[in-house]
Amino acid sequence: MLPSAGALRPLGLDQVRLSGGFWGERQERNANATIPHAHEWLDKTGWLGNFRLAAAGELAPHRRRGREFSDSEVYKLAEAMAWENGRGGSAPIDELSTVVAAAQEPGGYLNTVFGRPGQEPRYSDLVWGHELYCYGHLIQAGVARLRTGVEDALTATAIRAADHVCVEFGAAGRQTLCGHPEIEMALVELYRVTGSSRYLDQARLFVDRRGQATLPDIELGRTYYQDDIPIRERTAFAGHAVRALYLASGAVDVAVETGDDKLLAAVVRQWERTVATRTYLTGGMGSRHEGEAFGDDFELPADRAYVETCAAVASVMLSWRLLLATGEARFADLAERTLYNVVATSTSLDGRAFFYANPLQQRSAGSALDPTKPWPRATSSERAPWRDVSCCPTNVARTLASLGGYVATADHHGLQLHQYAGGTVRDGETELAVTTDYPWQGSVVVRVDRTGERPWRLSLRVPAWAGEATLVTPEGVERVGPGYAVVSRTWRPGDQVRLELPVAPRWTAADPRIDAVRGCVAVERGPLVYCAESVDHDSVLALDVVNVDRSAPVTERPLPALGRDVVALDIPAPTTAAAGNGWPYGSINAEESEPGNLTLVPYHLWANRGPVTMRVWLPLDRR
Amino acid sequence: MLPSAGALRPLGLDQVRLSGGFWGERQERNANATIPHAHEWLDKTGWLGNFRLAAAGELAPHRRRGREFSDSEVYKLAEAMAWENGRGGSAPIDELSTVVAAAQEPGGYLNTVFGRPGQEPRYSDLVWGHELYCYGHLIQAGVARLRTGVEDALTATAIRAADHVCVEFGAAGRQTLCGHPEIEMALVELYRVTGSSRYLDQARLFVDRRGQATLPDIELGRTYYQDDIPIRERTAFAGHAVRALYLASGAVDVAVETGDDKLLAAVVRQWERTVATRTYLTGGMGSRHEGEAFGDDFELPADRAYVETCAAVASVMLSWRLLLATGEARFADLAERTLYNVVATSTSLDGRAFFYANPLQQRSAGSALDPTKPWPRATSSERAPWRDVSCCPTNVARTLASLGGYVATADHHGLQLHQYAGGTVRDGETELAVTTDYPWQGSVVVRVDRTGERPWRLSLRVPAWAGEATLVTPEGVERVGPGYAVVSRTWRPGDQVRLELPVAPRWTAADPRIDAVRGCVAVERGPLVYCAESVDHDSVLALDVVNVDRSAPVTERPLPALGRDVVALDIPAPTTAAAGNGWPYGSINAEESEPGNLTLVPYHLWANRGPVTMRVWLPLDRR
Structure with missing residues (x-):
């Protein structure tokens, strides 16, 4: 289930529990409000109903509801539920699994837009059809189930779909691409959890195939879907921000699993340039409304900042992968900034309304939105309950439900804490309790509750914004700079370390x-x-x-x-x-x-x- | 042929000749390069061929070329040729007239996209179909012919189309609108040249009908096509800039012809707010790429300034109408700024490449464009020879060909010079010769070559940017402030006035x-x-x-x-x-x-x- 290489090893959702505090409360709200809210809207809009109609053979084109990618919202909600249940919740995922599984066609094809009488043929519109993109999200939902210890109809459906893709788009299949990257990382994740290398091979094929001008030039240019330049040759992220960041995430996954250091270095280089020249103070990425895209270097208007919520989710996924691969604190720094200032921004206090775009200036106040109607636009001066393009709510839901997984890692020296949230972290013989009112207060107390006899290292990230911090260990008090403050010692249960971050x-x-x-x-x-x-x-x-x-x-x-x-x-x-x-x-x-x-x-x-x-x-x- | 009310009376193209200098040279280039260039591209792209196929009954959907509004480019080129010939040129307009006339259907309907076997029915997509928009340009081409003294197949075709519209969309017809305003001003112009009030009535119907949420809410909102708020109630121009400015131009025409002072005042109020808060230093309007639209007040980014060339053309048309209606110099000031800094910007030195968007900052240098291929996008760091959406070249062509008409006006007191360009101005017994190297030098010499016996007033605009200027008359030297410097006297042939504008x-x-x-x-x-x-x-x-x-x-x-x-x-x-x-x-x-x-x-x-x-x-x- 784990990356086969990289500096750090991720922990499972059963190893990290967040309790209360900034993120713990948001996880509760996610479980109690956002996930049920998204479920209601998927029912109400008919996007879930599309699968039911498909299974019953009644999905005539005029009966289908939603945009061409609406299937993916059902999958992302299933993924959110899978993670939520993995951390002890009881979201009703079985209903989704059954409905989705019943709609799959013999051979593994699954999409409610294409291939039925009256619909366009399968794979007849790879540019805009989003079929492989939707598979990506289906597969990630299946992976979430498998990584939380469940095999069910959803996991079987996801694997059948992945197998179908490997045949249909493999080395001997269609030599083309989906207009929206996403399946690349899903396939690598499926490889990790199943051990079946065909998925890794297919992911590598997709990564290498992109950038060869296979897809047509469109009004927005091939840059829109990163088919203009191979990712190995690019110098900064460009085009549609979510597409660019999903592709980069998949490329890191491929690079780590195949030992392709050049590919990894290429993505790191693009990340560096993008962070230095194309990123907002909030961590938000993608400044342009046109094409939901990265702008030129330093093109970062506050008032028209697009900063799609999903691009922030994708950026956190990418930073996390780069952190695991390299162990470098700068990636956790950006993830922290993005989580607190874009991902957390997206959702209203009640968990039932969402921003799609996250500008840094709102010039006109607009008016309140109707909570019973989907909002037709990406931009709004208030959060909307749902949208015609409603990719963000379920993307945030799956991120929050799995957030425990982003907090800590392990390596053979010990444990690393990257994000500060109250809760417990467990790995092997070790168990830590973290107590903090972060980010409101700067004090983080880490208590060792269980430990083996041998010495090990506890690493605590000191964010670059802090400049300097104070570390209090059983051995004394020291000033520590940005990066990881490491306490290497033989621990006893009850030992405490306190990090004081300057939050003035x-x-x-x-x-x-x-x-x-x-x-x-x-x-x-x-x-x-x-x-x-x-x-x-x-x-x-x-x-x-x-x-x-x-x-x-x-x-x-x-x-x-x-x-x-x-x-x-x-x-x-x-x-x-x-x-x-x-x-x-x-x-x-x-x-x-x-x-x-x-x-x-x-x-x-x-x-x-x-x-x-x-x-x-x-x-x-x-x- | 003239507005029936208003402060100033326009002059015909036979009354004003520009010779050499900034605009005279551009008129020559327009005649010798841009008009033939556009003609070649209309042939090469098949947009003109669509009419030939339609006339021959061979316009199956798969044979049609170009976007849904490509008919309008043929009409705008015809209009440019009509004005060009009106000022003494010999553009081959007869070919276009014949081709267009042959494609018209019985009853007056004319559009190459709709209504034939295999095509969607007439008026089945008023939101995006542009049928009435295309009629607007056809009618304006016809009006250009009539106002330059020609009746031919084109004028007959335009009148038949206008009559068809009055039946089809009149008080007893379809109570709806085109997604793109333009026909409103065309119908008033046709009313002025024919005297037939049905065209004015129809224009007023269209102006009053807009803003009632007749058209659907779309991703860009009803503001995109100004169907959100009646123009009488709006406070600033909003939505798609070309649409907004064409609609406002039509509304001024209707207001002037119907004596509707409230409607005129509403447009003036919107113009004022728009100029104070939504206009670039260049005079450019429409800051947003998304929806090619006006932004919020003070949302005027330099690097992403959209400033569509066609919006500048539309703004000049609107300013001109407001100048005629009110006689106020501020409208001529904005027209001057827009002509020199957007309309003139659009075209390359050789007259064969064009900007669609006119940003005030270019962050990355891009690369040279292929002069043999249409460019698929509105934005480009170099001017393009043609585009898939190629509205701007023909719009600039018709503006330059008719530019003489924007230079001077008359009223019962005398003559007014609004724009400074070398040439002659003639009205009744009076003839003036203007000599200047403006805008490079600030000296403008006006010589009276012919004049009647009675005293009359010569008014020379002093632009607001000048602050103050020096006026030298036969009576002496005086300092004059912004607005109109008026010389009221009895003139003799050979009398001279010199205006010195401070161009430091x-x-x-x-x-x-x-x-x-x-x-x-x-x-x-x-x-x-x-x-x-x-x-x-x-x-x-x-x-x-x-x-x-x-x-x-x-x-x-x-x-x-x-x-x-x-x-x-x-x-x-x-x-x-x-x-x-x-x-x-x-x-x-x-x-x-x-x-x-x-x-x-x-x-x-x-x-x-x-x-x-x-x-x-x-x-x-x-x-």
Whole structure:
């Protein structure tokens, strides 16, 4: 079930339990609200019903509901349920398994859009049809079941589909690709859990086949689906962000399993350039609405930041794979940033509404959305209960349900903690209890509850944002820098280590090449990016004309309206009247300034108090 | 043929001749290069052939070529030829007239996409089918012929089509709309030239019908085609920019002809808000790639500025209508800015390649385009010879061919000059000769060559950008401010007036609410916006890290590579090394700065010397 190589070994969901705190509470909400909510909507929209109709031979084209990729939402919900049950839950996955299995055709083909009387033939539209993409998600759902110890109708269906793909698209099959990468990593995961190398071979074929201009040039260009340049030759992620990051994840999986260091190095190089030039302060990726795509280097507008939630999920998957392969803290750093500032942002406080795009500035407040209707667009100034393209809710659900797996790893020296969340971590003879109010407070206490006799190393990640931290061990107190703080000793049950991370608010500037936020600063606190919302201010327009001074004091205070532990920030910030003579260019005159105050809240909690304007980047007063 | 109301009266193409100079040369190039070029491509692509096949009864769906709106390109080329011939040219319009006329069906229906065996039925896809949009362009081509004194197969075809529309979509017909406004202004123009009020009634019906949510909600929202809010209630232009501006133009036409002052005031109000908050320094409108649409107020990114060429053409049409209706100089000011900085930008020096989108910053240099192949996308870092969606070349062609009509007007007090171009203006007993090297030089000499005995007023527009100008009349020298400088006297042949506009380079800042260009300045000279191109600098990356100081001297010099009279500018501008430690946010450190020089060229001439990076807005040095 494990990668056959790499620096670190992942732990199973039965080895890590999160209890309460930031992520533990979100896992509970995921189980109690988001997963049932998605299930209801899949029923209500008929996307689940498509499978029932298919099984009954009644799926005429006019009866099918949803977009061409709607099957994948059923699979992603099944995956979320599989992980949820793997961590002790009781989500009703058997219903989904049965419905999906019954729709599979002899030979393993499974898709509700193609191949029936009146429908277009199988694989007649690989560019937009999403058949292999949907298999990818089916296979990942099956893998989630197998990795949590279950074999059932869903796992058998997934394996039959994978076998079908290996025949149909193998070395002797159709020499082509799906318009949406995803199946690559699914096949490697299936190889890991089954040991059957045909899946790995097929994944490698798909990775190598892409970038050869097999798919047609379209309005968005072949870059859209990464078929313009082989991934080995690319220098930065480009095109549709989710596609690019899923492909890169699959490429890392292939590289690790085949010992292809050049392929791994190519992905690392692209990750580095992308993080240095094409990533938002939130960790969000993919700035363009057009093609849901990465922009050019430093093309990172705050107001039109697309930052699809699914791209953040994909980025976390990629960072995780690179962390396992290399053991380098920078990958866990980006995962942390992305989890707290995009993945956590996506879902409303009640777990039943979701952002698809996650901009860093909202210029107009919009209006409240109807919670009973799917929203037809990706963008919205409020979270939507569901969308015509509703890829994000189930993607977040599967991420949260499996989040325990991203927290800690092991190697032959000991255990590593990458993300800080209250709970327990178990591996072999060792068991740790983690106690923390992170990210609200910076103290993380790790207690060794069980341990073998031999010495081992406990590694605790010190995020790059921290600069420096304090580590308190049984041996004393030391200052530790970014990376992993390692405590190597012989442990006794009851031994404790405490890491103190400096979560005081800090001002953050941007590289001047990011033109869109020139002359602005942002405020961060621990791993959290903050923002200003109009709801905390007199006028929705105030955020247009506010100015800050980085020498001003920042005051912390609780904001219980957004959660028990939430810390809000207050800073003095004058508003400056704008000129406005009908033409917004010229020798702009000195303006009047009025004293004022700005309240900042964690960005991931924005838009939970009705329609608002919002901004992360705050103009500096430079008159 | 004239508007029945309004402050100013337009002149016919036979009354205004442009000779040489900025626009005269462009008219010649349009006649000699662009019009033949578009004709060749319409043949080569089969878009003209569609009409031939239709006439021969051989237009099976698989034989049709081009997008659903390709008929309109044939009509726009015909319109360009009609105006060209009206100003003395000899474009081969008869061929187009014959081909188009032969394809019209009994009853007046004409469209090569719908209604034949195997095609979808007429008016079965009003949302995307563009049937009424295409009629609009057909009718405008017919109007161009009629207004230049010709009745032929094309004019008869256009009138038959308009009559068909009045029956089919009239008060007793289909109570619906086309997804793309355009026919509204065409019908009013046809009313003016024929006197038949049914066309005006139909135009008013279409204007009033829009905004009632007749068309479906789509991914882009009903705002995309302005069917969300009646135009009388809207506060700023929104949605697809070309659609919005064509609709507004039609609404002004209806308002003027029906004496509907409220409707006129509503459009003026939207124009004001749009110019104050949603317009680029170039006059360009429509910032978003997604939906080719207006953004929110102050959402004006330089690098992703969409600024479709056709939206600029539409904006000039709208400004012109508002100028005629009100006589206010601000409308001519915007038309000037848009003509020099977007319409002129669109076309290459040789007249055979075109921009569709006109961004104010190009971050990556791209590569040269194949001059023999249509480019599949709207965006390109080089001008393309043709596109799959090739609306812009013919739109620019018809604008340039009819540009004489935008230069001057008359009223019962005398003549008004709105745009400065060398040539002659004639109205009744009066004839003027205009001599100028504008926009390169600021001197405009107007000589009265013929005149009646009675006194009359000569009005010369002083652009708002000028601040103040010098007017030299037979009576003496005076300083005049923005608006119209009026010389009221009894004229004798040979009398001269000279207007001296201050075209020295000037620094321009932006309203601080335009976040995308905070901390930057631009340089303008006369009506021209300037930009820096990487071709004039050592490294394509230099433009990423350049800084300017507005107290630095600006030096003028000729740049013959871009044209005989072209003035380039040199300014000292240090480059500042960027930090680049792998994550572009944090406490960005003081950076090293190296002295350097920046060359600026007129923005409308950019990308004529191979693939380049480019920027209009220049970061201020603020360390």
